[in-house]
Amino acid sequence: MKIPRRMKPLVDEGLVDEILGQLKSGKEAQVYVVRCGDAIRCAKVYKEAHQRSFKQAVQYQEGRKVRGSRRARAMAQRTHYGQKEQETAWLHAEVDALYQLAAAGVRAPAPLGFVEGVLLMELIVDADGHPAPQLHELTLTSAQAREYHHRLLAEVVRMLCAGLIHGDLSEFNILVDAQGPVIIDLPQAVNAAANNSARAMLERDVANMTAYFGRFAPELLTTDYGQEIWALYRHGNLSPDIKLTGHVERSAIAADIEEVMRVIDDAREEAVARHARVSDALAMT
Numbered sequence: 368m369k370i371p372r373r374m375k376p377l378v379d380e381g382l383v384d385e386i387l388g389q390l391k392s393g394k395e396a397q398v399y400v401v402r403c404g405d406a407i408r409c410a411k412v413y414k415e416a417h418q419r420s421f422k423q424a425v426q427y428q429e430g431r432k433v434r435g436s437r438r439a440r441a442m443a444q445r446t447h448y449g450q451k452e453q454e455t456a457w458l459h460a461e462v463d464a465l466y467q468l469a470a471a472g473v474r475a476p477a478p479l480g481f482v483e484g485v486l487l488m489e490l491i492v493d494a495d496g497h498p499a500p501q502l503h504e505l506t507l508t509s510a511q512a513r514e515y516h517h518r519l520l521a522e523v524v525r526m527l528c529a530g531l532i533h534g535d536l537s538e539f540n541i542l543v544d545a546q547g548p549v550i551i552d553l554p555q556a557v558n559a560a561a562n563n564s565a566r567a568m569l570e571r572d573v574a575n576m577t578a579y580f581g582r583f584a585p586e587l588l589t590t591d592y593g594q595e596i597w598a599l600y601r602h603g604n605l606s607p608d609i610k611l612t613g614h615v616e617r618s619a620i621a622a623d624i625e626e627v628m629r630v631i632d633d634a635r636e637e638a639v640a641r642h643a644r645v646s647d648a649l650a651m652t
Contacts (some may be wrong), residue, residue: 392443411486415551471529494545503538512583532557538579
């Protein structure tokens with residue numbers, strides 16, 4: 368088949384010997400099955416920024432570390448150089464995340480190299496050696512649904528303990544190999560400690576998993592693992608081997624809305640009075 372433009376440097380440098388076929392085309396990349404010597408791997412070819420349907424939303428980029436103050440300023444000011452650097456940072460985000468997850472023992476494809484917008488990584492296969500199916504392609508028994516739900520929550524916990532949140536987790540970016548679920552597609556991965564939307568994204572990821580597996584095991588729909596995981600994380604009690612219950616204790620004390628509004632009104636009145644005092648003092652000078 369014709370060599371994609373971004374794949375040519377890998378072929379020219381001998382990193383890829385043969386492109387065996389296209390595996391899938393997603394919202395931010397196309398994935399190919401390739402031969403590297405005697406090994407069969409996959410190559411994720413990221414689309415140009417204007418071709419991607421998954422936008423680089425600010426909420427995903429918040430908290431990501433940028434090397435060099437010049438780069439950070441340029442990205443904040445959205446100069447031409449800054450937009451180029453922002454694109455580079457977006458492309459490297461998944462590579463960095465995969466290395467972090469590999470170190471944390473999370474089930475995700477092993478990264479094998481990144482060259483000019485192409486991520487070379489492990490090909491996840493099923494028991495017969497064929498590319499593993501996506502989770503949404505499977506019909507599960509209630510027992511399988513409960514098991515996979517449990518195992519994926521454990522992966523979410525390991526990710527969070529490593530400081531990361533997937534941010535777009537669903538049945539469409541989970542593969543199932545002979546050993547079970549494998550998490551893929553991480554260019555939007557979020558820094559849990561530095562992103563103001565981290566809690567919302569974590570709870571959304573968990574809710575997506577619960578809703579999907581709840582189709583096969585409805586009893587899962589009454590659980591609340593997202594809030595439990597975040598509460599444990601926020602209080603410094605989360606660990607990879609934590610035993611989750613799926614329930615959180617909610618405060619029995621209802622918020623006193625009138626008291627909250629009274630405090631706000633008092634603060635507003637104090638600010639007005641302070642402004643009046645300053646104005647009077649300036650008028651007397």
